[in-house]
Amino acid sequence: MKVKRFVTNTACHILLAILSFIWVLPIFYVVLTSFRKEGGSYKSYIWPRGYTLDNYINLFNGNSNVNFPRWFANTLVIAIFSTVISAFFVLCVSYVMSRLRFKMRKTFLNIALILGMFPGFMSMIAVYYILKGLGFLETGVLKQVALVLVYSGGAGLGFYMAKGFFDTIPKSIDEAAYIDGATKWDTFIHVTIPMSKPIITYTLLTSFMGPWVDYIFAKVIMGNDTPYYTIAIGLWTMLEKEYVEYYYTQFYAGCVVISIPIAILFLLTQKCYVEGVTGAVKG
Amino acid sequence: MGIFKKKKEPVYFRGSDASVAQAFGHGDKITRLSFLIFGLGNIINKQIARGVIFLAMEIAYFVYLFDFGIGAIGNFITLGTVEQGQVYNEALGIYEYSTGDNSMLCLLYGVITILLTFAIIFVGCMSGKSAYATQFRKERGQHIPTFKDDLASLKEENIHSFFLALPITGIVVFTIVPLVFMILIAFTSYDHEHQPPGNLFEWVGLQNFSAMFSQGSKLAATFWPVLSWTLIWAVLATSTCYILGLLLALLINRKGTRCKGFWRFMFVLSVAVPQFVTLLSMRTIFNANGPVNVLLRDFGIIGATESIPFFTNPLYAKITIICINIWIGVPFTMLSTTGILQNIPAELYEAAKIDGASAPTIFRKITLPYMVFIMTPNLITSFTGNINNFNVIFLLSGGGPDSLDYYYAGKTDLLVTWLYRLTITQKDYNLGAVIGILVFIILAVVSLATYRHTGSYKDEGAFQ
Numbered sequence: 001m002k003v004k005r006f007v008t009n010t011a012c013h014i015l016l017a018i019l020s021f022i023w024v025l026p027i028f029y030v031v032l033t034s035f036r037k038e039g040g041s042y043k044s045y046i047w048p049r050g051y052t053l054d055n056y057i058n059l060f061n062g063n064s065n066v067n068f069p070r071w072f073a074n075t076l077v078i079a080i081f082s083t084v085i086s087a088f089f090v091l092c093v094s095y096v097m098s099r100l101r102f103k104m105r106k107t108f109l110n111i112a113l114i115l116g117m118f119p120g121f122m123s124m125i126a127v128y129y130i131l132k133g134l135g136f137l138e139t140g141v142l143k144q145v146a147l148v149l150v151y152s153g154g155a156g157l158g159f160y161m162a163k164g165f166f167d168t169i170p171k172s173i174d175e176a177a178y179i180d181g182a183t184k185w186d187t188f189i190h191v192t193i194p195m196s197k198p199i200i201t202y203t204l205l206t207s208f209m210g211p212w213v214d215y216i217f218a219k220v221i222m223g224n225d226t227p228y229y230t231i232a233i234g235l236w237t238m239l240e241k242e243y244v245e246y247y248y249t250q251f252y253a254g255c256v257v258i259s260i261p262i263a264i265l266f267l268l269t270q271k272c273y274v275e276g277v278t279g280a281v282k283g
Numbered sequence: 284m285g286i287f288k289k290k291k292e293p294v295y296f297r298g299s300d301a302s303v304a305q306a307f308g309h310g311d312k313i314t315r316l317s318f319l320i321f322g323l324g325n326i327i328n329k330q331i332a333r334g335v336i337f338l339a340m341e342i343a344y345f346v347y348l349f350d351f352g353i354g355a356i357g358n359f360i361t362l363g364t365v366e367q368g369q370v371y372n373e374a375l376g377i378y379e380y381s382t383g384d385n386s387m388l389c390l391l392y393g394v395i396t397i398l399l400t401f402a403i404i405f406v407g408c409m410s411g412k413s414a415y416a417t418q419f420r421k422e423r424g425q426h427i428p429t430f431k432d433d434l435a436s437l438k439e440e441n442i443h444s445f446f447l448a449l450p451i452t453g454i455v456v457f458t459i460v461p462l463v464f465m466i467l468i469a470f471t472s473y474d475h476e477h478q479p480p481g482n483l484f485e486w487v488g489l490q491n492f493s494a495m496f497s498q499g500s501k502l503a504a505t506f507w508p509v510l511s512w513t514l515i516w517a518v519l520a521t522s523t524c525y526i527l528g529l530l531l532a533l534l535i536n537r538k539g540t541r542c543k544g545f546w547r548f549m550f551v552l553s554v555a556v557p558q559f560v561t562l563l564s565m566r567t568i569f570n571a572n573g574p575v576n577v578l579l580r581d582f583g584i585i586g587a588t589e590s591i592p593f594f595t596n597p598l599y600a601k602i603t604i605i606c607i608n609i610w611i612g613v614p615f616t617m618l619s620t621t622g623i624l625q626n627i628p629a630e631l632y633e634a635a636k637i638d639g640a641s642a643p644t645i646f647r648k649i650t651l652p653y654m655v656f657i658m659t660p661n662l663i664t665s666f667t668g669n670i671n672n673f674n675v676i677f678l679l680s681g682g683g684p685d686s687l688d689y690y691y692a693g694k695t696d697l698l699v700t701w702l703y704r705l706t707i708t709q710k711d712y713n714l715g716a717v718i719g720i721l722v723f724i725i726l727a728v729v730s731l732a733t734y735r736h737t738g739s740y741k742d743e744g745a746f747q
Contacts, residue, residue, distance in 0.1 A: 009539040016534065020549035023610065027552060029574060030564050042572035046581075089450040096446045108447075115458055117726035119671050119699045122719035125706055126461030129391060153457030156450030160660075185438035213557045216673065220707070232559050239563060255560040263555035 030259075034252035041248040055253035066247060068254055070227060071234040074144065078230060079211040081148045086155030086207040091200065094159035095188060098166035099174065112157050124220055131221070140228035143221055147230070150217050151210055165199040166192070205265060212262060231258055303408050306415035317414035318407055324414020328421060332430035337410045344403045352396045359393020362386040362471065363483045387479040390471070394464050398455075469716035475709060484713075491717045502714070505689040505701070510721075512601070513697045517669040520608050525662060527609060528616020529654075535617070536624055547621070550614040558611065562678035565607050569593040594680045597694035604679055604695060611675070619661065620654070627653050663733055667726050676700045698722050 029046075037050030059068045097109065127150060131137055136146040169192065177187040193200070211218075215232045222229055229237070235254050238247040307315060317324040322337030363384025370381045420427055428436070437445040469491055477484035495502050535546050553561065567573050576590040585591060593603045627650060635645050676682060682696035682704065691709050692701045698718055706715035 005539065012534060012537065012540060016540070016546050019531070020546060023550055023553050023614070026561065026564060026568060026610075027556060029568060030560070042567075042570060044572070044577055044580075046574050046577055089453060092446040093450045096443045100443045102443045105443075113730070114727065115454070115462070117667065117730065118462055118723050119673075119702060119719055122465050122702065122716070122722075123458060123461030125712060125715075126391070126464040127457060129387065130456070130461065133388070133391065150457065153453040156447075156454050157458065160664075183438045184440075184442045188442075209557070213559050215559055215678070216703075232557075235560070235563065239567070252564070255556075255564060259556045259560055262557055263552070266555040267551065 030252050030255055033249060034256045036249050036252075039246065039249060041244050055249045056257070059250050059253050059257065065226060066234070066238060066243065066250075067227060068234065068250075068257075071229050071231050072258070074228060075211055075230040075232075078144055078147055078151070079208050082151035082155075082211055083204055083208040085148070085152035086158075086210075087200070087203045089152065089156040090159055090162055090203050090207070091196075093156040094162035095166055095192065097159060098163045099188075099192070100184070112159070115157055124217065128220055137221070140225050143225060143228055147211070147218060147221055150221065151214070152207070155207065162199050162203055165196065169195060208265070209262060212258065301412055301415055301419075303412065306412045309419075310411070310415045311418055314411060314414040314418050318411040321407060321410040322414075324410075324417055328417045328427055330417060330427065330430065333413065333433060337406065337413070340406050341403065344399065347399065348396075351392075352399070355389070355392040355396045358384065358389035359396070361389075362485050363389045363479075366483050367481055383480065384483060385479045386471075386473070386477075386482075386484045390467060391464060394460060394467065398460065398463075465712075465716045465719060468712050469720055471713055473713045474711040478710060487713075491713045495714070495717055495721075501688075501690045505692050506718075508689070509692055509696055509698055509701055512695070513670055516601075516605070516672075516697060517666055519605055520612065520669045520672070521662065521666045523605065523609050524612030524616050524665070525658075528613045529620050531613060531617045532620040532624060536621065547617075550617055553610070554614045554618065558674060559678055561611060562607075562674060565610075566594075566679050569603055569607075571595070595684050597684055597686075600680050600684060600695045604675065607679060608672075608675055620658070623654060623657050624650070659733070663730050667730055670697070670722065670726060671699050672697065673699050673703065677703065 032048065034055055035051045035053070036048035036055070037052040038048065097105065128137075131146045131149075136142045136149075173191060173195075174187055177191050178184075182190070212231055214230075215236060218230045218233050219236075222233060226237070231254075235251060235258075237243060238251040238254065244251075301309075307318065310317075313324050313327055320338070321341040322334030325331075325334030325337065327334075363386045365383045367383030368381045369378045371377075372379045417427055470486060470488060471484050472487045472490075473484040476482070494500060495506055497503055531550070534540065535543055540546070569575055571590040571592070575593070576585070579585045579591065580587055580589070592599055594600050631649050631653075632645060635649060640648070676695060676697050677700050680693070680695045682693035682700045684695075685693045689696075691704050696704070699722065702715045702718040702722070705711045705718065
């Protein structure tokens with residue numbers, strides 16, 4: 001019995017080791033290439049012949065075509081604004097859908113479900129023309145405002161996760177507050193919000209990461225306005241045929257640079273994610 | 284709920300409690316007139332601010348309608364009649380473009396005008412009901428709410444309108460209007476040969492749909508293979524990620540495993556890296572000259588100049604994409620299932636043990652139902668998400684390898700990436716819209732059939 005258990009345990013650990021090797025390998029390759037000294041794109045060998053920090057240094061000395069620091073700042077600003085707006089929208093809608101009962105509620109839930117089934121960028125062309133009609137695509141800065149609106153405008157539909165969280169807060173807590181004479185608004189501000197830190201953090205985080213990883217909307221709205229690009233389309237540009245020979249290693253450096261802060265944010269808020277998925281008050 | 288029953292007499296009779304028919308049937312002349320002249324009933328009964336707001340909305344709508352709206356509706360029906368032409372300007376000696384109608388804008392303004400009309404009809408009903416509510420209270424000698432009371436009610440019984448106003452505006456402008464617009468495009472001839480402002484396009488009814496399904500056409504020859512690959516992809520991607528992820532979570536969470544945190548961290552690392560970074564680097568890693576092929580050459584598995592066509596051979600490309608998707612998706616499932624596995628209430632297990640249940644029974648009767656209850660909506664969303672999984676396909680293979688048998692599609696194109704090509708590259712907006720509607724129908728059938736039967740939809744309050 002003991003031998004058998006030892007064998008299974010060892011087998012499991014070996015399996016885990018192999019699997020995690022597979023999972024870490026590509027990340028390791030990205031980091032490795034970002035320090036590669038030789039320029040050019042694909043090489044006929046794996047291990048770089050020399051190592052250097054120049055890829056990172058050059059990355060931050062942006063030029064007019066590939067201006068990494070500027071793209072970084074653009075994305076940061078867009079991310080902050082759209083985070084605030086969309087987190088506000090998501091919390092409002094999910095709270096209402098979870099805690100309040102009113103006439104149109106089921107209708108709204110069903111409409112939200114149906115809207116979620118259309119491919120997201122099917123409406124993209126129309127959004128593009130609406131923004132154009134409103135004059136948002138005239139200058140680069142306005143395009144950035146437009147991008148914020150696009151990221152946060154329809155955010156109210158992404159309420160499922162937060163609603164699931166609010167659903168787990170016992171109703172009796174709200175009722176206790178009503179008995180003490182609180183209005184629904186008071187209850188929301190003073191009772192529900194303080195109990196919902198995990199889900200608020202989660203909502204903020206996911207909306208913050210959106211602009212960093214979205215490619216398609218940013219590309220359609222920005223077009224060829226390179227200085228106003230966000231990180232994602234910027235990095236994509238570096239892999240295009242006319243740039244790839246020169247920027248291949250810098251592309252990897254750029255990947256590392258933006259992955260680190262996002263990875264840290266992600267790991268720090270893992271707890272919030274797990275708590276957010278599984279509810280507020282544990283029995 | 285007990286506390287609400289104490290209030291026997293309703294403090295306010297709210298307009299929204301009566302139906303339109305009730306309000307019209309039981310209302311007096313002024314109430315009935317309020318359906319036409321918005322806010323009349325309110326203004327007469329000294330609810331000036333509320334009445335004026337209703338009235339202002341009506342006036343604004345009619346100003347819009349006569350100034351612009353009627354023309355917009357006319358253009359919406361014809362989609363424009365004046366084609367952009369060239370006029371010879373004798374003074375300058377050049378051809379100049381004369382402005383024609385822009386069918387695209389005609390359609391867009393038409394949609395907006397129709398939506399505004401619906402909105403104003405809704406406001407009219409509200410006005411009538413509000414007038415009826417005031418009449419109702421006046422007849423019973425109840426307090427008629429002042430504007431201040433109305434504002435205060437936004438914090439209490441009308442808090443949902445207060446909370447939903449802005450988000451719903453956002454949803455209407457950025458989701459519903461564009462969607463209606465694109466759905467209508469599916470019934471027009473807005474393709475690469477009819478591009479506004481140079482050309483007009485027109486209503487063609489179901490022609491685009493019949494073209495998509497007609498036997499022997501190139502479109503149909505593209506649609507069916509792309510559809511079947513989309514479904515195969517969605518089933519494979521969802522099931523592999525879910526099963527392998529659950530197994531991985533169980534493997535890490537078993538009693539004998541040491542350093543659970545470390546193993547979890549190794550896998551979480553790949554989730555933490557932004558997805559487009561992993562996708563773009565995977566694309567270079569599996570490139571014809573990328574490191575995987577270099578390794579295979581070094582080991583002598585393939586010849587020094589050969590390379591495995593990971594993205595250029597249709598079958599290899601499909602397998603590669605599914606494998607890379609496993610790499611991306613498994614840690615996600617591992618993460619979410621770990622949390623749920625750990626959160627199964629311990630009392631359930633204790634109770635089962637006291638009753639003498641064996642380990643397999645506990646798994647079958649407690650762990651599995653619990654996981655299914657929590658994860659079914661999750662599985663459905665990930666299935667529908669995979670049908671719409673634009674990023675993975677677009678950033679990895681771009682839909683390629685392209686096929687000459689297809690209408691501007693590649694062998695790994697999903698319906699959504701094909702939609703992208705048809706609209707952005709090919710400018711066949713009508714065909715793109717048809718694909719979008721078909722994708723919607725598939726998703727609607729799949730998810731309504733399953734989602735409505737899940738426990739968490741029927742019984743939202745199970746854990747409340």
